[in-house]
Amino acid sequence: MNEIIVKAGRQQGPLIRRQSIWTRVTHWTWAIWLFFLLLSGLQIFNAHPALYIGQESGFAYDNAVLRMDAVDRHGPRGQTTIFGRSFDTTGLFGLSGPADHPRVRGFPAALTIPSYQDLATGRVIHFFFAWLLVATLLVWLCAGLISGHIRRDLVPTGRDLAHLPRDVAAHARLRFHHGRGYNVLQKLSYGAVLFVLLPLMVLTGLAMSPGMDAVWPWLLEVFGGRQTARSIHFLGMTLLVLFFIVHILMVLAAGPINELRSMISGWYRIDPEPGLKPEIKS
Amino acid sequence: MSGITLSRRRLLGLGAATLSGLTLGGCDRLDFLGERGSDVRSYLEAANDVTYRVQRLLMREGALAPEYAETEIRQGQRPNGSTDPQSPAYLALRDNHFEDYRLAITGLVEREKSYSLAELRNMPSRTQITRHDCVEGWSCIAKWTGTPLSVVLDEVKLKPAARYLVFHCFDSLDEGPSGPIRYYESCDLIDARHPQTILAYGLNGQTLPVANGAPVRVRIERALGYKQPKYVHTIEAVDSFSRFGLGKGGFWEDQGYDWYGGV
Numbered sequence: 001m002n003e004i005i006v007k008a009g010r011q012q013g014p015l016i017r018r019q020s021i022w023t024r025v026t027h028w029t030w031a032i033w034l035f036f037l038l039l040s041g042l043q044i045f046n047a048h049p050a051l052y053i054g055q056e057s058g059f060a061y062d063n064a065v066l067r068m069d070a071v072d073r074h075g076p077r078g079q080t081t082i083f084g085r086s087f088d089t090t091g092l093f094g095l096s097g098p099a100d101h102p103r104v105r106g107f108p109a110a111l112t113i114p115s116y117q118d119l120a121t122g123r124v125i126h127f128f129f130a131w132l133l134v135a136t137l138l139v140w141l142c143a144g145l146i147s148g149h150i151r152r153d154l155v156p157t158g159r160d161l162a163h164l165p166r167d168v169a170a171h172a173r174l175r176f177h178h179g180r181g182y183n184v185l186q187k188l189s190y191g192a193v194l195f196v197l198l199p200l201m202v203l204t205g206l207a208m209s210p211g212m213d214a215v216w217p218w219l220l221e222v223f224g225g226r227q228t229a230r231s232i233h234f235l236g237m238t239l240l241v242l243f244f245i246v247h248i249l250m251v252l253a254a255g256p257i258n259e260l261r262s263m264i265s266g267w268y269r270i271d272p273e274p275g276l277k278p279e280i281k282s
Numbered sequence: 283m284s285g286i287t288l289s290r291r292r293l294l295g296l297g298a299a300t301l302s303g304l305t306l307g308g309c310d311r312l313d314f315l316g317e318r319g320s321d322v323r324s325y326l327e328a329a330n331d332v333t334y335r336v337q338r339l340l341m342r343e344g345a346l347a348p349e350y351a352e353t354e355i356r357q358g359q360r361p362n363g364s365t366d367p368q369s370p371a372y373l374a375l376r377d378n379h380f381e382d383y384r385l386a387i388t389g390l391v392e393r394e395k396s397y398s399l400a401e402l403r404n405m406p407s408r409t410q411i412t413r414h415d416c417v418e419g420w421s422c423i424a425k426w427t428g429t430p431l432s433v434v435l436d437e438v439k440l441k442p443a444a445r446y447l448v449f450h451c452f453d454s455l456d457e458g459p460s461g462p463i464r465y466y467e468s469c470d471l472i473d474a475r476h477p478q479t480i481l482a483y484g485l486n487g488q489t490l491p492v493a494n495g496a497p498v499r500v501r502i503e504r505a506l507g508y509k510q511p512k513y514v515h516t517i518e519a520v521d522s523f524s525r526f527g528l529g530k531g532g533f534w535e536d537q538g539y540d541w542y543g544g545v
Contacts, residue, residue, distance in 0.1 A: 048419035057420035060357035114316040120538035121316040128329040211337040211544025214345040
């Protein structure tokens with residue numbers, strides 16, 4: 001008996017079927033789509049590395065909120081200006097590349113597809129994957145509504161919200177409970193990405209299309225102008241990148257093997273429930 | 283001591299080289315997507331046809347591009363691309379204030395016709411304050427005045443075989459083996475007959491300046507800036523634009539940009 005317990009090592013909870021095939025397939029396809037959308041999007045941004053508020057871009061006046069350019073300060077330096085405050089970002093934004101012949105460009109070559117300046121290709125890639133992103137979102141939405149995944153796993157319950165402070169405290173201490181369902185912070189962040197951020201990216205993207213502005217003029221009214229929509233699109237991108245970083249950190253902190261397995265095979269090992277005997281495998 | 287510094291420096295250098303090699307290598311590896319005419323590229327470009335078809339489906343008959351108030355004109359129209367064509371034919375016309383300019387309508391039309399600037403100005407006109415969206419990402423609001431292209435098309439009467447209009451221009455942005463490559467553009471007949479599609483000769487209440495396309499620039503308001511050809515001298519009705527340039531329907535299209543240009 002003792003021997004068996006020793007063999008089982010740390011008390012382990014049971015393996016449960018956590019992620020449906022729909023969740024797993026859409027998760028990984030999104031990961032690929034968003035990779036291409038991000039790097040081609042930065043390529044497109046580099047064609048005019050400045051963001052504005054309003055319908056148009058101020059050339060005779062200043063309505064820019066962000067600008068990446070190169071300035072001469074005893075030699076070329078990269079400069080990023082956000083809301084009128086300038087930062088030296090040589091090597092990253094504004095000016096980057098080999099030290100002997102740096103290039104004037106918004107984002108560096110390592111962050112764009114293609115690595116060199118090629119707006120036409122950036123657009124081809126971006127719009128191709130934009131269609132795939134929308135198609136995947138629709139597939140996920142249909143599957144999630146029909147299977148009850150969205151209602152069951154993503155919509156926070158009253159109890160969830162009551163547990164919010166406790167959950168925040170637990171996350172802050174990197175103490176994770178591996179339950180059957182998502183905890184409230186997971187529900188809120190996944191919900192925010194799927195129901196707010198990604199639709200926002202699609203809609204602000206459409207608002208930049210002169211064709212779509214004729215089809216749906218309300219796009220411009222909702223976002224406060226084409227250039228504002230472009231700025232919001234950029235902000236949405238940074239929030240998605242931020243989500244990605246936190247997401248990876250959380251996976252690493254919560255147990256990468258278990259988390260990855262659940263998103264690949266669907267099987268997830270939950271914490272042993274109090275009062276239950278540990279599952280013993282010999 | 284020096285041995286330690288050296289090895290540490292070497293280690294740092296090696297680390298940096300590996301890191302940059304990894305990131306650069308990772309990105310260069312996708313550069314093949316920039317190769318015009320490759321199979322993968324053509325596959326990706328198919329999405330542009332989907333976009334064109336879907337937007338055309340969604341567009342109600344004559345859905346208008348947004349128009350703006352006078353107060354929203356806060357600056358001059360930003361000139362870019364060609365701003366000062368140097369072709370001899372153009373220079374001769376410009377020196378004479380475009381008195382001898384004629385806009386020719388040719389190709390698949392019942393009767394070919396050409397218009398002087400004065401004739402265009404005496405036809406019905408439309409003035410619209412619209413937003414010019416450059417493919418690079420910036421926008422600029424300006425007031426354009428010109429002859430609706432549909433009025434001209436009604437006069438010359440398109441033949442049933444006509445499917446596109448090709449706009450031939452005086453300017454060039456590139457040199458080819460046999461001289462300058464002239465700018466050209468094309469559009470379908472939906473955009474051609476759209477009420478906001480005008481042969482603009484006026485900008486912000488003034489005569490259209492050379493920097494913005496004098497004497498005549500086509501405005502196709504539901505498309506990006508490169509679909510607004512400047513310095514137009516001939517409009518040709520065709521059933522296919524494959525015989526012009528590299529066959530993609532426009533100067534920038536030949537460089538790899540999408541033909542529709544509505545996104």
